[in-house]
Amino acid sequence: MSTNSPVAAPTARKASLLKRLPVISHFNKSVGLQRGMLVIGLVLTGIFLLTAAFAPLIAPYSFAQLSDAEGSFATQQPPGGKHLWGTTVGGYDVFSRVVWGSQTAVFVIVVAVILSIFAGVILGLVSGYLGGWLDRILVVVADAIYAFPSLLVAIVMAIVISGGQSSLLGGILAAAFSITVVFIPQYFRVIRAETIRLKAEPFVESAKVVGASSIRIMSRHIYRNATRTLPLIFTLNASEAILTLAALGFLGFGIEPSSASEWGFDLKQALADTTSGIWWTGVFPGLAIVWTVLGLTLVGESINDLNDPRIRGRKRAGSGKSGPVPAAPASLEAESRVL
């Protein structure tokens, strides 16, 4: 009976921080088709993010530029020559506007999702853990927002926030806030459901027995366990945020072309062009939306599948390169070694 002799850990130690990051750990877990989907999604999303980051370098002109040293741009120019993807009826360069539009999209996604995550997580934790009348009121409010068509809520919020006018920051924030309002109930519900489940877990009860305060239990025990699905909702919601933003712009509640570039707004402007055979003003912003949404959705769906051990694909046993692992670290031996 040698006490205090450190025994080799029954399972591997925690992998390095880098390998535990959400997307990277998912990539390492994936095989076959699931990995293919994830990689395609990551590539599409990566290109989108890079475009946003380096928009000033990539775009030949500014998003609101109508002329250069050689004079005003010709309107409705087909793709080619000076204007890679042509120009719009107003004389904007389509390529530049699509590139700059990615920046607006990233900004709106980040602001909208961060705001809704914070509000949704806090409300969900409090509502789920404390329960009672507060919970009931919050659930009713969340359901009421759910019952509204989300676009309608977004439109109302856009009007309330910006009064229909929009500067660069005002427009982006208006769009972001309106998306936030639509998304808070989603985060709220997910976190609340997780909290209610975790509330009955023995480790939460053991904290209660020990005398931990509600705030301590929520912040230390429930919060970290309840938010593990957030990267997934984040990626799925990001694509929805883009669609909502585009819809707002398309309906005219977005951002003025002079303050920022926005794909939905460009699509709306291109509506009249389609009948006259001018395809390039609509196709490129439209493709940009499809590209981004597809990328984010593929990433989100792949993460969703990989998070579920029942759906996750694995290499067949006996074919892997990884060395064999003896059956379950049997307790008996570990026990007797410790004793």
Add this chain to the structure above:
Amino acid sequence: MTVNLGSVSDRKNPTDPPVLEIDHLKVTFATDSGDVYAVNDVSLDVRAGEVLAIVGESGSGKTVTAKTILGLLPETATSGGAVLINGNNVISVSASKLRQIRGRDVAMVFQEPSTALNPVFTVGWQIAEGIRAHSGGPDGKRVSAKEAKARAIEALGKVGIPDPEQRVNYYPHQFSGGQKQRVVIAAALALNPGLIVADEPTTALDVTVQAEILGLLRDLRDIYGTSIVLITHNMGVVADLADRVVVMYRGDVVEEATSRVLFAEPKQDYTRKLLAAVPHLGRNSASEGMTQRAHQDGKVLVEARNLTIEYPGRLGSPSFKAVDGVSFTVSEGEVFGLVGESGSGKTTIGRAIAGLNRTTGGSLKVLGYEMLNLKERTFKPLRKDIGFVFQDPAASFNPQLTIGDCVAEPLIIHKNPTPAQARKRVAELLESVQLPASYAERYPHELSGGQRQRASLARALILNPKLLIADEPTSALDVSVQAKVLELFKEIQGGFGFAALFISHDLAVVDILSHWVGVLYKGKLVEQGIGSQVMGAPQHDYTKRLIASLPVPDPDEQAKRRAEHRTLLGI
């Protein structure tokens, strides 16, 4: 009814071809951390009319072996070797052939009867499903719904469901747990398979119900000549039912012998250790030789008088009395064992003492504080004097925190120590539960079940509580681990001198630890007394029945007990 005590040898005819033959079976699972060899090399055979028990602790590969017999392994598994049932190799046959074998040649009885039955169909339909699925093949004629139902009624009658003509139209929720297991067995019997694989068929059931189901399985063997592969971790069940025993450990067969030989003279070290770890009622009792209740000179820490706890019913239905007029006391330094079957209210009492449940009537004084109308704010200072050990060590630790953080939590909440002080105290505590201090840095999933339960004990003891409540602390552990945890518990209780309320469904375990034992039945405390006296000479009818139902790990003794049990029940 006659009791079959006859030996196995006269029934077994060596020239008969075996019903089931497993030859060098090997099963590998693909997991995230590489391949896991669940079964390395298992060979065994089962003859007609024989009960073969496969025993082993968790992770020994016994359930995987059982599932292979029916071809029920998940997609991530790869199997090699041969499993022959009536000449068909289950591993290599086509899916349609496998479907024919299932149900007709071999059937399965699952552990949890309430999940094995589909709640939206009548039991008759579920039994008939198997019958109809096997009719209308190339060799058989279609079975009409009426005929299938008639056969379902016959099967229900066979397994001892009263009024099978009526009950065949009942839904699963209208049956009790034991009856549901009978229905599952009836469904398995519907096509008269030569072999039944029973995977822990009594683990989810109470001891008194377990005794009935074991009796039923024995009758199947004796009357219908069905062979049974019994997968279990319970040595008492093995002693009660099995003709031959295969002991598995880490995917390998360690020992194979007839039941009587195995229990009398185990050959392998592992089997010997395993058998020694099984708690045996009446041996190693904590209250051995006591004539009066110990520790009565100390302060009374818990005093329940007519304690009643009700759970509110749904709208329109009356509330449910989980605890009904219970009175008892726990004094300083005393270990009070609370036994009872599921639904007896034992856990509710434990939780009420810890302030996790509210009491609704009578009086419950914990450390002098009246728990009726409990106010968390006024009760909180007393919490440092109460420790709680939960049933499932895997779930009672926050998976995101290290063991050190978890163990230190009570200290941080009540004493506000510096990190260095906390670390020092955690190290001391881990040492006293015989864990290396370095384990404080580990995460809960990196510890084995027994180690986690020790850490759980360390957490409960870090503030030197006066009272410890242990709710089924060993029922999630393997026997060998359980034995060590119990020993540790006993040792620490002696050292620290705290009073304990030890809650368990296992009489033998309670007897090992407790000085004073209370028996709960349907919310009422039917009997209490010195442990060895309650176990040795029970007074109340229910206690008598409970103790008689408990199988002991010794085939000869168990056969005697079984006979006594039958006379007690008046069969």
